[in-house]
Amino acid sequence: xxxxxxxxxxxxxxxxxxxxxxxxxxxxxxxxxxxxxxxxxxxxxxxxxxxxxxxxxxxxxxxxxxxxxxxxxxxxxxxxxxxxxxxxxxxxxxxxxxxxxxxxxxxxxxxxxxxxxxxxxxxxxxxxxxxxxxxxxxxxxxxxxxxxxxxxxxxxxxxxxxxxxxxxxxxxxxxxxxxxxxxxxxxxxxx
Numbered sequence: 001x002x003x004x005x006x007x008x009x010x011x012x013x014x015x016x017x018x019x020x021x022x023x024x025x026x027x028x029x030x031x032x033x034x035x036x037x038x039x040x041x042x043x044x045x046x047x048x049x050x051x052x053x054x055x056x057x058x059x060x061x062x063x064x065x066x067x068x069x070x071x072x073x074x075x076x077x078x079x080x081x082x083x084x085x086x087x088x089x090x091x092x093x094x095x096x097x098x099x100x101x102x103x104x105x106x107x108x109x110x111x112x113x114x115x116x117x118x119x120x121x122x123x124x125x126x127x128x129x130x131x132x133x134x135x136x137x138x139x140x141x142x143x144x145x146x147x148x149x150x151x152x153x154x155x156x157x158x159x160x161x162x163x164x165x166x167x168x169x170x171x172x173x174x175x176x177x178x179x180x181x182x183x184x185x186x187x188x189x190x191x
Contacts, residue, residue, distance in 0.1 A: 107162040
């Protein structure tokens with residue numbers, strides 16, 4: 001019944017929305033079970049540390065994002081861990097340490113987990129091309145994609161490290177203002 005309802009909804013989509021918007025609707029529908037499972041995982045992992053096992057795939061992707069972006073930008077990753085450990089009253093699920101974190105690579109390396117969102121988006125795009133139905137393969141993918149929604153957000157330590165890139169905080173707004181200013185504003189001499 002649910003499958004028939006979704007099929008009817010998707011077939012009627014082009015009458016109301018553009019093809020691009022319809023593909024976004026299909027991707028959102030595809031990712032809905034993963035988002036729901038991510039919410040359930042978030043609830044149970046708060047209950048007991050044993051449930052961190054369910055978020056291991058997400059933790060791995062989170063730390064790999066730090067590691068790979070840091071490696072590409074010369075931050076020199078020195079340690080990589082996805083073994084949970086207790087730090088005070090909270091748990092640290094994984095970590096990457098860098099030997100050469102500088103103003104130019106701190107923000108990209110620290111905020112790299114945002115790239116983890118590309119995993120579920122890419123899978124949803126791939127699985128919803130053409131006519132699709134939610135099958136056993138998609139159930140397995142739901143189990144893999146759900147932790148990605150829990151791991152894409154940088155931790156408080158990541159946000160703090162990203163502030164080492166403070167020149168970006170000045171350069172980006174200044175570049176934006178200069179882009180939107182009228183072209184003749186800084187012309188002092190008439191030609």
